Amino acid sequence: MAMAEFVLITGRTAKQGAALSRGKDSSEYRQATGFVQMSREDRECLGVEEGRRVRLRTVFGEAELELREGDVPPGMLFVPLGPAANTLIAADTQGTGMPDSKGLVVEVELI
Amino acid sequence: MIVGNVVCPFCGCLCDDIVVTVEDNRITAVEKACTSGRSLFLNVHTQTAKPTVDGKEVEWAEAVDVAARILTDAANPLIYGLSSTASEAQRKAIALADLLGATIDSTSSVCHGPTTIGIQVEGEPTCTLGEIKHRADLLVFWGCNPAESHQRHFARYSVLAKGKLTPGGRRDRTMVVVDVRPTLSTRRADVFLQVRPGHDFELLNALRALLKGQDLDVDQVGGVEVARLQDLVERMKSCRFGVIFFGMGVTQTGGKHLNVAELVALVAELNAYTRFTAMPMRGHGNVAGADCTLTWQTGYPFAVNFARGYPQYNPGEFTAVDVLARGETDAALIIASDPVAHFPRRAAQRLAQIPTIVLDPEMSLTAQVARVVLPTAFYGVNAAGTAYRMDNVPLPLKKVVDSSQPTDEQVLDWIIEKVKTCSA
Amino acid sequence: MLGIINGEVYDPQNGINGEIRDIWIKDGKIVSADEVERAEAEIIDATGLVVMPGGVDIHSHIVGAKVNAGRKFRPEDHRDHVRTRTTLTRSGSGYTVPTTYMTGYMYAEMGYTTVMEAATAPLVARHTHEELEDTPILDKGVFITMGNNHFIMDCIRKGEREKARDYVAWLLGASKGYAIKIVNPGGVENWKWGRNVEEVDDEVIGFGVTPRQIVSTLAWINDELKLPHVPHIHAINLGQVGNARTTVEMMEALEGRRAHFCHLQFLSYGGKPGKRLRSGAAEVARAVNEHPNITVDVGQVIFGPATTMTSDGPLQYRLHQLTGDKWLNDDVEGETGGGVVPMQYKRKNPFNAVQWLIGLELFLLIDDPWRVYLTTDHPNAGPFFRYPQVIKLLMDRDYRAEVCEGLHPRAKKGALLPELDREYSLYEIAIITRAGTARALGLKNKGHLGVGADADVTIYAKLDDKEEMFARPHYVLKGGEVVVRDGQLVRELPGRTLYVAPPYDPGIERDLRAHFEECYTISFDNYPVAPEYLPHGEVVPCS
Ligand code: SF4
Numbered sequence A: 001m002a003m004a005e006f007v008l009i010t011g012r013t014a015k016q017g018a019a020l021s022r023g024k025d026s027s028e029y030r031q032a033t034g035f036v037q038m039s040r041e042d043r044e045c046l047g048v049e050e051g052r053r054v055r056l057r058t059v060f061g062e063a064e065l066e067l068r069e070g071d072v073p074p075g076m077l078f079v080p081l082g083p084a085a086n087t088l089i090a091a092d093t094q095g096t097g098m099p100d101s102k103g104l105v106v107e108v109e110l111i
Numbered sequence B: 001m002i003v004g005n006v007v008c009p010f011c012g013c014l015c016d017d018i019v020v021t022v023e024d025n026r027i028t029a030v031e032k033a034c035t036s037g038r039s040l041f042l043n044v045h046t047q048t049a050k051p052t053v054d055g056k057e058v059e060w061a062e063a064v065d066v067a068a069r070i071l072t073d074a075a076n077p078l079i080y081g082l083s084s085t086a087s088e089a090q091r092k093a094i095a096l097a098d099l100l101g102a103t104i105d106s107t108s109s110v111c112h113g114p115t116t117i118g119i120q121v122e123g124e125p126t127c128t129l130g131e132i133k134h135r136a137d138l139l140v141f142w143g144c145n146p147a148e149s150h151q152r153h154f155a156r157y158s159v160l161a162k163g164k165l166t167p168g169g170r171r172d173r174t175m176v177v178v179d180v181r182p183t184l185s186t187r188r189a190d191v192f193l194q195v196r197p198g199h200d201f202e203l204l205n206a207l208r209a210l211l212k213g214q215d216l217d218v219d220q221v222g223g224v225e226v227a228r229l230q231d232l233v234e235r236m237k238s239c240r241f242g243v244i245f246f247g248m249g250v251t252q253t254g255g256k257h258l259n260v261a262e263l264v265a266l267v268a269e270l271n272a273y274t275r276f277t278a279m280p281m282r283g284h285g286n287v288a289g290a291d292c293t294l295t296w297q298t299g300y301p302f303a304v305n306f307a308r309g310y311p312q313y314n315p316g317e318f319t320a321v322d323v324l325a326r327g328e329t330d331a332a333l334i335i336a337s338d339p340v341a342h343f344p345r346r347a348a349q350r351l352a353q354i355p356t357i358v359l360d361p362e363m364s365l366t367a368q369v370a371r372v373v374l375p376t377a378f379y380g381v382n383a384a385g386t387a388y389r390m391d392n393v394p395l396p397l398k399k400v401v402d403s404s405q406p407t408d409e410q411v412l413d414w415i416i417e418k419v420k421t422c423s424a
Numbered sequence C: 001m002l003g004i005i006n007g008e009v010y011d012p013q014n015g016i017n018g019e020i021r022d023i024w025i026k027d028g029k030i031v032s033a034d035e036v037e038r039a040e041a042e043i044i045d046a047t048g049l050v051v052m053p054g055g056v057d058i059h060s061h062i063v064g065a066k067v068n069a070g071r072k073f074r075p076e077d078h079r080d081h082v083r084t085r086t087t088l089t090r091s092g093s094g095y096t097v098p099t100t101y102m103t104g105y106m107y108a109e110m111g112y113t114t115v116m117e118a119a120t121a122p123l124v125a126r127h128t129h130e131e132l133e134d135t136p137i138l139d140k141g142v143f144i145t146m147g148n149n150h151f152i153m154d155c156i157r158k159g160e161r162e163k164a165r166d167y168v169a170w171l172l173g174a175s176k177g178y179a180i181k182i183v184n185p186g187g188v189e190n191w192k193w194g195r196n197v198e199e200v201d202d203e204v205i206g207f208g209v210t211p212r213q214i215v216s217t218l219a220w221i222n223d224e225l226k227l228p229h230v231p232h233i234h235a236i237n238l239g240q241v242g243n244a245r246t247t248v249e250m251m252e253a254l255e256g257r258r259a260h261f262c263h264l265q266f267l268s269y270g271g272k273p274g275k276r277l278r279s280g281a282a283e284v285a286r287a288v289n290e291h292p293n294i295t296v297d298v299g300q301v302i303f304g305p306a307t308t309m310t311s312d313g314p315l316q317y318r319l320h321q322l323t324g325d326k327w328l329n330d331d332v333e334g335e336t337g338g339g340v341v342p343m344q345y346k347r348k349n350p351f352n353a354v355q356w357l358i359g360l361e362l363f364l365l366i367d368d369p370w371r372v373y374l375t376t377d378h379p380n381a382g383p384f385f386r387y388p389q390v391i392k393l394l395m396d397r398d399y400r401a402e403v404c405e406g407l408h409p410r411a412k413k414g415a416l417l418p419e420l421d422r423e424y425s426l427y428e429i430a431i432i433t434r435a436g437t438a439r440a441l442g443l444k445n446k447g448h449l450g451v452g453a454d455a456d457v458t459i460y461a462k463l464d465d466k467e468e469m470f471a472r473p474h475y476v477l478k479g480g481e482v483v484v485r486d487g488q489l490v491r492e493l494p495g496r497t498l499y500v501a502p503p504y505d506p507g508i509e510r511d512l513r514a515h516f517e518e519c520y521t522i523s524f525d526n527y528p529v530a531p532e533y534l535p536h537g538e539v540v541p542c543s
């Protein structure tokens, strides 16, 4: 069931950076890149608890992630750079070489 | 043994004051580095790793042979990565691309490639980090979060650094952050402007208009009240030395290079009032070096193709994501980067479909789908070399522990020799 | 072993003016005839050809941070100017800012074998040396910018010129530089405050020193260290109408000490500040003639595209405002600054036309060819591969008159050039392109064909059209190896990097550690360029 539409932002975090050197097979790396942050307002409005697994879907792909509450404005989701984020972003670069990886429209679905 | 003044090769800060303790050829302690830097030094392995072909261990000669054959047989080979290797190896990689008539691209294309395009339109008023440390009383961080991505930036070069004209450090500076969400960096700021995603261009454009003294007949732009923009313009005009550091919040959002061009135009115009500079927050340790070496050997910093026997440049045409996603690449040599972990899925999948060769000290996700894996020494930990800081200041990477692995430079040399004999 | 026989030899250093001579080469050096086994030597028959030492460029911007920034932000410069890879050579691109390999090939194809990179900030010298290693064939050196250096200005203010001397010696060794470069002394530091200097006695903000003090101290240091070259000076007010006066004052500020003034054309502007540009060539040439301690290069304007790039930050900002074109600025902590702005020189632009006239007037009004050298301040006034056109202008009065015809009428009115009849001879061309420059640089083995010289030799067809003649030499030898044959590049060799390593009191390093802690963002230990960066490095002795 599609629940709501958000704007997706991907980016670096310190944990993800440190976990890189642990190897991308490491549990650190998977933990550091395998979650999505949502504002408290949105989380409460949707009635989802932290730690719940959710499915994100963009026109380019979908990924399953752990939901966390985070300091993001309502209407926005943040996903750390990593394999999950990559399935959601566009391969079309519109002549720049740079995929659209910030500001995509994303749907959230509870699993 | 204690080794001082070690350069951390992890991020574009290239902090060169790291102290590393080495016992029995193992790093046992790391001082001064941030969590990312520490983790890098402490996790570099020193055991011998053999190259593999199709998952089976082989001798170096054989692996190089297979790699050279894959590359010479390919019609449109791609060489990609470069941002976490030394400039010595980057120079060889470009020589190989020239020899093969290949496409060569660096991770710049998915971080600050749009910055380059913007600079090619509007220019680049910039400086080295020391100028900011010593002079800057106004720091604007736009679409970047150094508190997490470049953790010692504030302390060494910007917000907290004590310089000649800024002896009070933090007290002597105003810190402004523009971002779409609160971050660890926005929490440190004096002023936080929360821009609506995708509205950076509008905001920059509004600042330029206000700088020119034009009235805006709206109350807010991109989610920010005009009064707050007016306040920022006043701060910018009246500071002694200002800087805008900008990150992927500017280059990856809608507008991309246009955002950067607008940002540069604003900064250039501010120089009519005071001194103002701009600087991209380059991410990987030597991504700036990839721009430099590619430029001096080909004329262009990324997205270069040699198919016609001379370098051609065209982002969108010769950038890695595009040539992979369009299925044009029929063999790939990935050097010190992990596109499978970072590229959009369709581009990443292509790497599993074609013969891919990986040069990397780590068993990356790309290495896991590669035909040939060439495990090399880690520059800055077990090999010496050169890296360029985010402000293009070149620094010497040290060898602090021995490794029996060859360097990227050596392996590329072997491949070049092999390709020459293959094609002769 | 190799012999070049029956050539018409121009070797001004040895007083040879077009005599038919044989040149013998062994182990990369010129040797006397009796040292060679003729039967075993390769013979190049130079009958009817002109033989000269390899060209020596005293001032050109070919490598390093600024040049590379220029390449990076000017893709429009490269697209139509490419070089295809061959089995011998690398590919490349660029017109005013060509890539490193292409630069090496193009200089060699023009008969030049030694080129001096005109400015590098010591903080980024490592970058410069990496690029030099990728610049084949040529022997090279780097001038190190010091005219706005904090440590030096502090020493001057405190009256500690011996300390400044030791620092300069250390700095040249640490950056593997060849000479002291001074760019807009004090003005670049003031630009960091949004200002500049306008007079030789203006004050540098925060340091209480003046351009005069900076220049005279560095000239004294240069003599003390017995450096092979002299201080290489880009004076104040470059490009400003009316700067001829301060240029002459700067020459006088040296009080007889030796110095080189670069791209003098940009510094010989008459007229009143803010008014129309007039030629100041007569005034400045007179000063040069009267100061035997001074050598100069011209920086001749070439009509067409150029890229301005200097360490002169305020100048580059002014050019950006003037042209409205994209602007690159790069302030370097505690040392210098700089910028890059694209440029087009047009015959029909009165300002550009006067610039062109001034350059040629300087060439023709300075009496002693041993003290005036051919440059275009590549790529500031035009690209280096247009030198042959300048040679034609100097050797051919009619051609000069012809080009003059096409200039903007306002520029022609009252111009001096049409009255100057002087034509350079081949002997004089050999002086201003190799013998004189090698002498000024203190390169004892360059710029001549006497026994013991490096076997860098260029052989031209003797043509009436001097541009054609000098553009495509038949043969070029570098260190005794034939690199160009029948006008074709046939060999790629690495060139050497020449640098100095003057002695200094090691006690200075203690002060420097403290200075680095305070003033730099990199550590003292990571600053010097290690010898590994110069696999083809060679120390030129100071004496
Ligand atoms: S800030 Fe960057 S360079 Fe400095 S220690 Fe951390 S990861 Fe290394």
Ligand SMILES: [Zn+2]
Pocket (backbone or CB within 6 Å): C059, C060, C061, C118, C262, C263, C310, C377, C380
């Ligand atoms: Zn110059």
